[in-house]
Amino acid sequence: MTKPKILLTRRWPDAVEARLAASYAVTRNESDVPMDAAALAQAMREHDALCPTVTDKITREVILAGGRRARIIGNYGAGFEHIDLKAAREGGIVVTNTPDVLTDATADIAMTLILMATRRAGEGERELRAGEWTGWRPTHLLGRSLRGKVLGLVGYGRIARAVAERAKAFGMRVVVHSRSRADDVPEDAYHASLDSLLRVADVVSLHAPGGAATRHMIDAAALAAMKRDAVLVNTGRGTLIDEAALADALRAGTIAAAGLDVYEREPAVEAALVGLPNAVLLPHLGSATLETREAMGMKVADNLDAFFAGRKPFDRVA
16 A cells, blocks of 8 residues: 655654654655645645754745645644634645644743743843853842742733743742633633733733734833833744834833743744844754653644544544
8 A cells, every 4th residue: 555645844853753754645744844835735745744843934835836736734833823824724735733742841941931031041142152241240240039029921821831840830920811711710810801911920921812803912012011120932933023113122221031942933033133142042942851852742732643544533523
C-alpha cells in the first residue's frame, strides 16, 4: 500500500520524524529555513498533507493552489491565525492544531519574562558579559519584588491560568480581563474593561487570541493607562502590541519594562526595541522544551493517523 506523502515545513524533533517516517512518505525541509508562498503552494500540489508551523503563512493562494493534492493541513502549534481557515473550508481541506500540550512550557516562559523584567536580569547579564560590572553596591540595578504586586492577565485560557498559579506562589494578587468572567475568577478580581485592568496592574501579561479584533490592543493609549513602574509581558500573539508605540513608551519611561517572546513580524523585531535596556527579548521560546515540542509533533501525528484511517481528527479546527 502506498504511504501518504506529507511535507514538514521545518525540521521536527527526531522522535517525531521517526514516528512519521514509519507510516508516511515524509519530505523534510532539510535547510530548516522558511519556505516561501510558491514552495508552500507546490507542496500542496505534490503531497497529501502539509504540516506547517505557526510562522508559516498559509494563505488563500497557498491553500487553493491549482491542482492541489493535499487534503489536510496538520499544523504544528496551537495557534492557527496564520492559516486561512475560510479558504480551507471552501477547498474541503481539514485543518488541525496541537492544543493542551504547550501550557506549562509557555507559562514558565511568561514567568521567566516577568522575573527578568522586574529584576532587570537582562541588563545585568549584558553588563557582566561586556566587562562593565564594577562589583556589588547597594543601589546597583535595583528591581522590584513580586510579593504583594498585582498581576493583570489579559485573556484567561489554559496558559493564563497556569501563569496565575505560578504568580500566586510568588505572593502576587491576580486580576483578569476577558470577554466574560469565568467561574474561577472572583468578582473583585474581574475587570470588564481592559483600561480598568491596566490602571491597577503592576505586571500585565497578555494571553488573548490573535486576529483583527485584538490587533494592537496594547497601543499608545493603553500604555499610557498603565502605571509608570508597570511591566508588560507578551507570550500570546505578536499582533497584540503596537511595537513602535511600546518602544516609545519604554524610551520615555511611560512604563518601566517589557518582556516579549512573540513579535508581529517574526522573525523581524521592531528595530527600536532591540537597543532598549528595559526590553527583555526572547526568540519565541514559549514551547521550546524537548518534551513539549515532541508532544506537539506527536499530536500532529495522531491527527494525521486518524484522518488517513478515515476517522475524525482529534484537534480539528476547520
